[in-house]
Amino acid sequence: MLGRSLGSLICFYLLASASLPTFANPVITLGILDWRDEAKAASSWEPTLAALKQQFPDKQIELHQLSLEGIADALAEQKLDYVITNPGHYVQLSQTFQLAPLATLNNPFFELAQQAVGSVLLVPVENQTIQTWQDLRGLKLGAVTFDAFGGFQLIWDELAQEGLDPKKDFVKWQLTGFPMEQLFDQLASGKVDAIIVRSCLAEVLAVEGRINLADYRVIGERQHSGYPCLTSSQLYPDWPFLSTGKPTAAEASKVLQALLKSREDQPAQWAAPLSYQPVYNLFERLRLGPFEAFPHNPLLNVIYRYRYLLMLGSGLLILLFAHHIRVGYLVRKRSQALETAMQTTQEKQQELAHLSRFAVMGELAAGLAHELNQPLTAIVNYAQGSQRLLQTLNTQTFPQQESLLAVTQKITIQGKRAADIIRNLRAFLRKGDRGLEQLEPQELLQEVRLFMEARLKQEEVELRLHLPEKTPLISVNRVEFLQIFINLISNALDAMQANSGKKIDVYVSESPASKYLVFNVIDQGEGLSLEASQRIFEPFFTTRKQGMGLGLSLSRSLAAAQGAKLELLPHSAGGVCARLEWPLVS
Amino acid sequence: MNKAKLPAVVWLLDDEAQVVESLQWLLQTVGLETRVVASGQDLFNLPLDQQPGCLLMDVRMPLTSGLDLLEALKQQQLLIPSILMSGHADVTMAVRAMKLGAADFFEKPFNDQQLLDSLQAAIEVHRQAIEKQQLLESFKQRLSELTEREKQVMLQLIRGKQAKKIADNLNISPKTVDVHRYNLMQKMQVESLAELVHAALLLGLPLAFESTKENL
Numbered sequence: 001m002l003g004r005s006l007g008s009l010i011c012f013y014l015l016a017s018a019s020l021p022t023f024a025n026p027v028i029t030l031g032i033l034d035w036r037d038e039a040k041a042a043s044s045w046e047p048t049l050a051a052l053k054q055q056f057p058d059k060q061i062e063l064h065q066l067s068l069e070g071i072a073d074a075l076a077e078q079k080l081d082y083v084i085t086n087p088g089h090y091v092q093l094s095q096t097f098q099l100a101p102l103a104t105l106n107n108p109f110f111e112l113a114q115q116a117v118g119s120v121l122l123v124p125v126e127n128q129t130i131q132t133w134q135d136l137r138g139l140k141l142g143a144v145t146f147d148a149f150g151g152f153q154l155i156w157d158e159l160a161q162e163g164l165d166p167k168k169d170f171v172k173w174q175l176t177g178f179p180m181e182q183l184f185d186q187l188a189s190g191k192v193d194a195i196i197v198r199s200c201l202a203e204v205l206a207v208e209g210r211i212n213l214a215d216y217r218v219i220g221e222r223q224h225s226g227y228p229c230l231t232s233s234q235l236y237p238d239w240p241f242l243s244t245g246k247p248t249a250a251e252a253s254k255v256l257q258a259l260l261k262s263r264e265d266q267p268a269q270w271a272a273p274l275s276y277q278p279v280y281n282l283f284e285r286l287r288l289g290p291f292e293a294f295p296h297n298p299l300l301n302v303i304y305r306y307r308y309l310l311m312l313g314s315g316l317l318i319l320l321f322a323h324h325i326r327v328g329y330l331v332r333k334r335s336q337a338l339e340t341a342m343q344t345t346q347e348k349q350q351e352l353a354h355l356s357r358f359a360v361m362g363e364l365a366a367g368l369a370h371e372l373n374q375p376l377t378a379i380v381n382y383a384q385g386s387q388r389l390l391q392t393l394n395t396q397t398f399p400q401q402e403s404l405l406a407v408t409q410k411i412t413i414q415g416k417r418a419a420d421i422i423r424n425l426r427a428f429l430r431k432g433d434r435g436l437e438q439l440e441p442q443e444l445l446q447e448v449r450l451f452m453e454a455r456l457k458q459e460e461v462e463l464r465l466h467l468p469e470k471t472p473l474i475s476v477n478r479v480e481f482l483q484i485f486i487n488l489i490s491n492a493l494d495a496m497q498a499n500s501g502k503k504i505d506v507y508v509s510e511s512p513a514s515k516y517l518v519f520n521v522i523d524q525g526e527g528l529s530l531e532a533s534q535r536i537f538e539p540f541f542t543t544r545k546q547g548m549g550l551g552l553s554l555s556r557s558l559a560a561a562q563g564a565k566l567e568l569l570p571h572s573a574g575g576v577c578a579r580l581e582w583p584l585v586s
Numbered sequence: 587m588n589k590a591k592l593p594a595v596v597w598l599l600d601d602e603a604q605v606v607e608s609l610q611w612l613l614q615t616v617g618l619e620t621r622v623v624a625s626g627q628d629l630f631n632l633p634l635d636q637q638p639g640c641l642l643m644d645v646r647m648p649l650t651s652g653l654d655l656l657e658a659l660k661q662q663q664l665l666i667p668s669i670l671m672s673g674h675a676d677v678t679m680a681v682r683a684m685k686l687g688a689a690d691f692f693e694k695p696f697n698d699q700q701l702l703d704s705l706q707a708a709i710e711v712h713r714q715a716i717e718k719q720q721l722l723e724s725f726k727q728r729l730s731e732l733t734e735r736e737k738q739v740m741l742q743l744i745r746g747k748q749a750k751k752i753a754d755n756l757n758i759s760p761k762t763v764d765v766h767r768y769n770l771m772q773k774m775q776v777e778s779l780a781e782l783v784h785a786a787l788l789l790g791l792p793l794a795f796e797s798t799k800e801n802l
Contacts, residue, residue, distance in 0.1 A: 366674050369673050369674045370646060370673040370674055372673075373673030373674070373694045373695065374602040374604060374605050374673065374694070375604060376694070376695050377602075377605050377608065377671075377673070377694040377695040377696075378602075378604040378605050378607070378608035379608075379695075380695035380696075380698075381605070381608035381609055381611065381612045381695070381698070382608050382611060382612070384612055384697075384698035385608070385611045385612035385614075385615045385698070387698075388612075388615040388616065388698070389615050415695055416695055419694070419695050423674070423693075426674060534648065534649065535648065538648065560678070561676075561678060563678075
């Protein structure tokens, strides 16, 4: 259990008085890392023991000198109240046990308490082949154990920073275990080429007369101002005095008081606890103690270290992604709806365009029929008149009478045929849905607005509808009504192109005796010239450069076909009023 | 002068000069007199009812349409019948024309015989209307020449009263009634009681049997 160190356990029965402990817990147990000869170690902790003894006269103070593993085992069995160990071991233990540093060793040799523990690599002074860390390659090195803080890990950190991995066949190791002094014997006997020891150990041994400092040389020497010993490493805070979870807070406070109290002109052996963060940082670099699980790969390490942040980040990312997908879906859905709406409008407009094209062709045919019918009528009339004249002639006196009669007959027939062709074409183009519906004028006008919306917006013209509160239903062919109105609004827009102000007013009212529903479409355009106003309803008459001159003529025909009347009147405020009288059926 | 006996005239109204000319030529071949009307406005300044005739006009004309003219003719109580022509007739148009009192409706180009028959028929209608109007006017003229007493006697006569009864009603002698009767028939230019009743009917004099009682 306690292993080798159990045998070396020494108990000091420092009894303050003869009386035996009558308290529930009369013993205070201290675990101390044993790193040097036991006797020396024991003596160095003398002031601490004395202070505690003074503070707790009724208690028995037990001091156990333990190895690294020994302390861990004792802690596991809850045998210790307090622990004194090196900073590295403390950090390692803190991973498993609840240890609170009550104080840090106050060593009068060191100017700065946080620069107390260092490590040094020594070679015999006569060995000149070893100058740098790199020269150690392939040599045999001595150390106490890989777990030693000042005895190995600090040098390991230095080697690692040089890019050398001491555990990977870089050197051969001779691990002796504690006490550390025996390493000097190994070096002296030539069993190893270099040794790693805690800083100041060499100086102490020299003072004790056990070695001669001049026999050794330091590799990778570092200078720290105010630090009196040879060192090859960075420096770390001195040993902590640790409280385990066992003692009560009151007792721990009393222990702390004792530790900090100076005795007999001597400064206290302990001072207020320092931060051991540099040790944590070192262990993180070396992947030791609490950081053992950290991956060596720097990328993985970063990932491992920031795993919670990364998880949060990826969670957010997933949420963001989900949000993105959702937004995309909504956008797609809405644009689809929009597209459908646009398509519907487009289809509607196409349908209307088709119908109006059809109507325009009908009107074209009607215009053509009218124009062509006149000469055809004249031809047929002449032919028929000629026929009558020829019939009155005598065959005897006019022998060609018969053949001329036949020819005039043919002229008549062909003329009528030509007229029939035009009539058929017109009839073909005119046929279509002539169904009448009873519709709300308001709704029809709104539909007109829908169709004209784009142009109205484009030309920044406001279309204002003025309807009485109640309008009777009118009997209309919806498409034709829309055509008429779209035509009128479109004409109004054309007329107003040069003007600003830009309003089209549509007034709806019932005529007296409710015979008609009157729609007045009033623009603010240029108005009509006298010539234009006389000819405006003629097919192919137009005041525009572009345009066939069929719009109004068609509108009038469409209106007339439904019994309505369409006329253009000059408006008092300039512009034109298109007046459409739609019959009301009682 | 008897207007009804005058030669018939066909009035032509069409915005297309070629059509008018060809129609003139066609109608001339059958011996119909034609006169061209320059425009719809001019129509009402013409002596349309002064001789038998017929108005032949296009439906679709600039400014005034044939249908509008038809309505105006009706309003002015002109007797002349109208025949309409159109290059692109449809049912609605034809129905409207007939409702407004058109005598006939032709789609251009037309069969000459049908047009001529229709024209002759219309002219005949006009001739009779003129005759009837002339007769009515002459009767009105004659009626106005009667004395008050003669009018009273006439009213009784046309209701079939005997001379004796009339004398009683008017407190005069039957002989005087006979004198009045002779004079009024002379003035009305009728030779029998039947003719007198016919004239009274034409003039719209009261013949109702109910009303006779009141006068008795």
